[in-house]
Amino acid sequence: MKIQVLFGTESGNAEVAAEDLAQSVRNDGQEVEVQDLSSFSIAELQHDSMYVFLCSTYGEGDLPNTALPFYADLSVVRPDLSGMRYAMFGLGDTFYTETYGHGATKLDDKLTELGAQRVGKIGRYDASTWEPVGECAVAWFAGVLEDVSAVRWLQRIGQHGLDPAA
Amino acid sequence: MDTPLSIAVIGSGPSGCYIAQSLRRSFPQSEITIYDRLASPYGLVRYGVAPDHQSTKSIQSQFARLFEREDVRFAGNIEVGRDISLDQLRNAHNIVVLAAGLPEDRTVGVPGENLPEVYRAGRLTRLFNAHPLEQTGVPNLGKSVAIIGGGNVSIDVLRMLIKQPEDFVNSDIDDAVLADYVRAPAGRIDFICRSTITNAPSDPVMLSELGRIRGVRFSCSDPIDVAEDAPRAALARAKAVAGLLEIDPGTETRVEVALHFGWAPVSINGDGHVRNVELRSVNDVRPNLHLDADSVVTAVGFDYDSGDWHGLGALKANLETGVMDLGLYRTGWIKRGSRGTIAENRSCAKAVAEEIVAGVDTLKQQTKPGYGGLPEEVRARAIDYSAWKRVDSAETDAAPADRSRRKFPSHEHMVAIAHNNFVQTSAGPGAN
Numbered sequence A: 001m002k003i004q005v006l007f008g009t010e011s012g013n014a015e016v017a018a019e020d021l022a023q024s025v026r027n028d029g030q031e032v033e034v035q036d037l038s039s040f041s042i043a044e045l046q047h048d049s050m051y052v053f054l055c056s057t058y059g060e061g062d063l064p065n066t067a068l069p070f071y072a073d074l075s076v077v078r079p080d081l082s083g084m085r086y087a088m089f090g091l092g093d094t095f096y097t098e099t100y101g102h103g104a105t106k107l108d109d110k111l112t113e114l115g116a117q118r119v120g121k122i123g124r125y126d127a128s129t130w131e132p133v134g135e136c137a138v139a140w141f142a143g144v145l146e147d148v149s150a151v152r153w154l155q156r157i158g159q160h161g162l163d164p165a166a
Numbered sequence B: 001m002d003t004p005l006s007i008a009v010i011g012s013g014p015s016g017c018y019i020a021q022s023l024r025r026s027f028p029q030s031e032i033t034i035y036d037r038l039a040s041p042y043g044l045v046r047y048g049v050a051p052d053h054q055s056t057k058s059i060q061s062q063f064a065r066l067f068e069r070e071d072v073r074f075a076g077n078i079e080v081g082r083d084i085s086l087d088q089l090r091n092a093h094n095i096v097v098l099a100a101g102l103p104e105d106r107t108v109g110v111p112g113e114n115l116p117e118v119y120r121a122g123r124l125t126r127l128f129n130a131h132p133l134e135q136t137g138v139p140n141l142g143k144s145v146a147i148i149g150g151g152n153v154s155i156d157v158l159r160m161l162i163k164q165p166e167d168f169v170n171s172d173i174d175d176a177v178l179a180d181y182v183r184a185p186a187g188r189i190d191f192i193c194r195s196t197i198t199n200a201p202s203d204p205v206m207l208s209e210l211g212r213i214r215g216v217r218f219s220c221s222d223p224i225d226v227a228e229d230a231p232r233a234a235l236a237r238a239k240a241v242a243g244l245l246e247i248d249p250g251t252e253t254r255v256e257v258a259l260h261f262g263w264a265p266v267s268i269n270g271d272g273h274v275r276n277v278e279l280r281s282v283n284d285v286r287p288n289l290h291l292d293a294d295s296v297v298t299a300v301g302f303d304y305d306s307g308d309w310h311g312l313g314a315l316k317a318n319l320e321t322g323v324m325d326l327g328l329y330r331t332g333w334i335k336r337g338s339r340g341t342i343a344e345n346r347s348c349a350k351a352v353a354e355e356i357v358a359g360v361d362t363l364k365q366q367t368k369p370g371y372g373g374l375p376e377e378v379r380a381r382a383i384d385y386s387a388w389k390r391v392d393s394a395e396t397d398a399a400p401a402d403r404s405r406r407k408f409p410s411h412e413h414m415v416a417i418a419h420n421n422f423v424q425t426s427a428g429p430g431a432n
Helices: A013-027 A065-077 A102-113 A133-160 B014-026 B060-069 B086-092 B121-128 B152-162 B175-182 B204-210 B232-246 B344-364 B376-381 B385-397 B411-418
Strands: A003-008 A032-036 A050-055 A085-092 A123-126 B006-010 B031-035 B072-075 B095-098 B118-120 B144-148 B188-193 B216-220 B255-261 B263-269 B276-281 B289-292 B295-298 B323-325 B328-330
Touching: A003 A013, A003 A065, A013 A032, A013 A050, A013 A085, A013 A133, A013 B060, A050 A102, A065 A102, A085 A102, A085 A133, A123 A133, B006 B014, B006 B086, B014 B031, B014 B060, B014 B095, B014 B344, B060 B072, B072 B385, B086 B095, B095 B344, B118 B121, B121 B152, B121 B175, B121 B295, B144 B152, B152 B188, B152 B204, B152 B255, B188 B263, B188 B276, B204 B232, B216 B232, B328 B344, B385 B411
Parallel strands: A003 A032, A003 A050, A050 A085, A085 A123, B006 B031, B006 B095, B031 B072, B095 B328, B118 B295, B144 B188, B144 B295, B188 B255, B216 B255
Antiparallel strands: B263 B276, B276 B289, B323 B328
């Protein structure tokens, strides 16, 4: 299954994070594609793909300008996203206390509302830490993949029970 | 085999770094050099963003990838017009992009602006940021300062003037400058914004940040309510100001800050020295205000150098195109004028890069030598990225415990460290 990495950025940091994350996934032999949300249409969303969103926050807790058309399309067209799975990584700056990371949260709420299922926790990157954003995203995604495996394992248990013969 | 396309970017601030990023994606095989007159990269990020806004400065780590991973050359300590002419650069490169920002503070345009105690925000920001080419010495601001301008730079200046040294933890402020200032700090500051709160150009979070500084009492005699259906930024701004007005430091008050919204300066008055500032109300009929002031700081944006720009005449903003001549482009503030945040230079750079891509077939026809074609003595004085990293480490090593770095305020000193010519004396680095 291909992993589709989509980023929404104002300053370029989310793009850097997306590229590093994609490179690390590619190094693990996984097929992956990176796209800017500004050039991605909601018509391209596939139910059986795994999406990774990396999204910053701008202005008064808004999505970055490059991600606004995508978000607006989701809100207006309201496609049924049941079956779609995604992970979410938010970039922000705790200097903006009241709106920290709101961009990713808004996008996450919208995707969930439309039936998509998030895997793992929302990743968070705080620019005020000066940590390399790429490394932070890569570490987060490794955790998400572990969660995904755990979920699959639990599902298998749910289906087959704990019968050692299963 | 084709010789690679060679690209020169003049200026290593945000607009220069963003255009290099875009051009590297468009032309993976090209030779890209970013020139800067300073020994350090990052321009405004290092010297324009306030020293206590380290999270804004963290964009540097994105730009550093250009030099560390994307094969972009840094050539510092080279000033176009002094060490090399623009024509020489154009002869050596297929593409030259001006990304030098805007050097001058815009004037307010009122009588009295030339009085000796009228200072420009750019000078103060560079001073607190230890800019190596800024004239030294803290100007005499006196007890009472009027700041003209209501944008984020104006708030930066206000914040520098009302903070105490302990409020600068983890910053890279020039502590010598700060110590000089806090010996006789301002006791009253008037912050004068032409727009009403609804339309003010400041980020609300910049205003609310002021409330975290101890010992400051804020006042505002103008209406601070905004319409319920006002933009969210306006509502947030009104809330931020209301929050400031609730603060009562009581007997711990060190400084009074009077906020004025909807007032425009009429004149700066004084007989040889600043005595007061006269304001008129912009939207309604109220009698003019006269505010006593020992000094004035103007923060009303930045402007083009009025002189001839390397034979190109006086530059003006152009929102349509970054094309200046065959193979000559511009991006960032030097293209659009001083508007917008750091991030807006990214979309500006993308648009200019598209114009460059569209014109590249013609530009490729000529074979240009690139950086290697510059005169030997120019390349000898250049500070490359690894040389800059020596300065970077030295600054970080010299940082006091509660500062992120100690910037060296001398260009010669930085150059000496970069070129490894520096023999450390007992005075230690930074002595100058």
